[in-house]
Amino acid sequence: MQYDVIIGLEVHAELKTKSKCFCSCKNEYGSSPNSNCCPVCVGLPGALPILNKYAVEQTIKAGLALGFEINKTAIFERKNYFYPDLAKAYQISQLEKPICINGHLKVFDKQIPINRIHLEEDAGKLVHEGKETFVDYNRGGVPLIELVTDALKEPHMETADEAIEFLTKLRQIYVYAGIADCELEKGQMRADVNISLKPKGSDKYGTKVEMKNLMGFKSIYSAINYEIARQKEILDDGGVVEQETRKWDFDKGESYTMRTKENAEDYRYFPDPDLLAVNISNEDIERIRKQLPPLPDEIKEKYITQYGLSEYDTDVILADKKIADFYEECILEYDKPKTVANWFTTEILARIKGGAGLGISKENLVWIIRAVDDKKIQRLTAKEFLADIWSKNVDAEAEAKKRGIMADLSSDFVFSILDKVLQEKNEVVTQYKNEKDEKILNFLVGQVMKETKGKANAQEVKEKLKEKLSD
Ligand SMILES: [Zn+2]
Incomplete structure (x- = not known):
């Protein structure tokens, strides 16, 4: 029934x-x-x-x-x-x-x-x-x-x-x-x-x-x-x-x-x-009605219409008031709500869900996001860096400089490394020239990225490699 x-x-x-x-x-x-x-x-x-x-x-x-x-x-x-x-x-x-x-x-x-x-x-x-x-x-x-x-x-x-x-x-x-x-x-x-x-x-x-x-x-x-x-x-x-x-x-x-x-x-x-x-x-x-702060439905509306966030991103950020408050603080420092939200939904929330508390200061997080936007650090490197300094009491900028992960993309520097890799991986290069297999090319890109400690732009390296190996 x-x-x-x-x-x-x-x-x-x-x-x-x-x-x-x-x-x-x-x-x-x-x-x-x-x-x-x-x-x-x-x-x-x-x-x-x-x-x-x-x-x-x-x-x-x-x-x-x-x-x-x-x-x-x-x-x-x-x-x-x-x-x-x-x-x-x-x-x-x-x-x-x-x-x-x-x-x-x-x-x-x-x-x-x-x-x-x-x-x-x-x-x-x-x-x-x-x-x-x-x-x-x-x-x-x-x-x-x-x-x-x-x-x-x-x-x-x-x-x-x-x-x-x-x-x-x-x-x-x-x-x-x-x-x-x-x-x-x-x-x-x-x-x-x-x-x-x-x-x-x-x-x-x-x-x-x-x-x-x-x-x-x-x-x-x-x-x-x-x-x-x-x-x-x-x-x-x-x-x-x-x-x-x-x-x-x-x-x-x-x-x-x-x-x-x-x-x-x-x-x-x-x-x-x-x-x-x-x-x-x-x-x-x-009097009490006036004391009521903005409630979740109202904030959600703001995130979607003013900030341009998706409903999903809005929901995951608002689910925890501490996270939402931290998000708002970061926005005040760096007025790019959508970019900041992306970092929250990919990097920040995953780390907190793993049981760890909020392990990064507003200043450090905003510095990292800005550095990626300004192309001072490669995105992947920045994510690893964020994971590394999570829960550590360091200054992100000083630490990044100390570790030498800031981009140093002078073409000469990248080319010298590229040439070095091509020489060392002579056999792989020959193999690629014969087979034109994308996987082999990606392997070479990986070698260059490793040598540059992630400081080069992977896409640029790939194009440069293709160009070099096409003749
Ligand atoms: Zn009592």
Whole structure:
């Protein structure tokens, strides 16, 4: 049978703030366990929360970046559940009146509707060591925004590719707007995915299965495809899909039942009596809107129309904000966006993808690109040179001079070397004269290039050789 697939996403992102959401403890990743804690964030009786205004502003910023309406009055509620990572046995969150409602994000050619973004506090972290489990409350109380797509509205996300594109774009927007760092390996961005299938064209929604706390886009992609196939098989066999929460096992590449789903009532939400309603004025909203920096779609437009880059080059440069920022810095130094982009997509990105950080300064990179354009260094030599000085603290110009790789193309110099090679490779020359084989000629060109340490222009050498050997 044919099915319609409906994919919903709940995405959590830790906000980039100096302090936590309801106390002045540091919001910092990697501190020693339980060092960023106080009575408020470990939930000691009588401790009172004080709302971090900047966390609210960051949430509004996220909403504005994604075309949301901002609620003029937002309310914080207690979500009650018992788990060791939650010191207070409730999480301060938002249910009835979140800060942002009704947004959207363009995924390929679909405007995917988003129901809400609300602000809440993160829980602590359980650390399992052997048979023991420890709790680190440093993360407890860190401001977290939760975005929930609206699967009741069309169009839906239907494939793993669309879900990954959604997350990739969302992450880019958060990073570019300075809302969140979204480093996946630090758990700063986490997604829950829910999937349901219904017979093609049917109005009736199928049973939703949720997969919680997926970390990393690879897991999410595989988990979605696995779940679609699993539900298809059940339905094809005439079975019933159970409403449940499943856990993805990355190593085995399969999911298993974690628990049957709680309903929202089970959390006994109620307004937090310790926190006032948040009033957000139009002035606040406009002030925050002005703080929004250019977002990826806008920058992409600029790269394509003003810089003349291809869509592919634009996407690979924008994929990492650090790279995009570095690219812009280089453009300011050397106003040749397309040339510089070529160096980025061929030389720079490949090196960074190999796990190395950015191993070259703006000054050195621009010097190399310019030297090639000015024909002071052969392109191939320059690429090898770039690889050589990568991650080394040297001055490119001084180093190039020291190594003698700058072009010294006085014809006499090149001709003398050419004659020397022709003499030494006497037999090869005879062979070429007999066979007129291009490969043999290329071999001779290679010999000359080697002798000149790559300083000659290979094309010119080839022409000169042809000329010499034609008589
Ligand atoms: Zn605290």
